[in-house]
Amino acid sequence: MSDNPVVHFEMPYDDSGRMREFYETAFGWTTIPLGPEMGDYVVAQAAETDTENMVTQKGAINGGFAPRSVDNDRTNLVIAVADIARAMADVEAAGGTVLGAPVEIAGVGLYVHFTDTEGNRLSLLEPTQ
Known part of the structure; x- marks a missing residue:
């Protein structure tokens, strides 16, 4: 296994409510909006997490969503x-x-x-x- 794993995904959204409803309904993810003070970022828990919000299943990752903009117009993978x-x-x-x-x-x-x-x-x- 690599010492530099993919640890997070990010995707843009146009409508926070619509995006949250889709991922919660289609995949059972938990979404947590962080509000305007955090750039309207929405945390997406796609995998089970512990009390520190860290994934409990090896190889699983969580992610988040941010408002679509010129600088945020595509899916992004984060490498640790x-x-x-x-x-x-x-x-x-x-x-x-x-x-x-x-x-x-x-x-x-x-x-x-x-x-x-x-x-x-x-x-x-x-x-x-």
């Missing part, structure tokens, strides 16, 4: 890395492009978007330990 600076250098050395500087998400870790050689946008996350 031990050292974000090194991972950014590795992405660029392999022909990808890092999109900006890492930002800190309080209680989560350092986060930055990148594109691969095929134009797919993904993200790196150095989790807070």
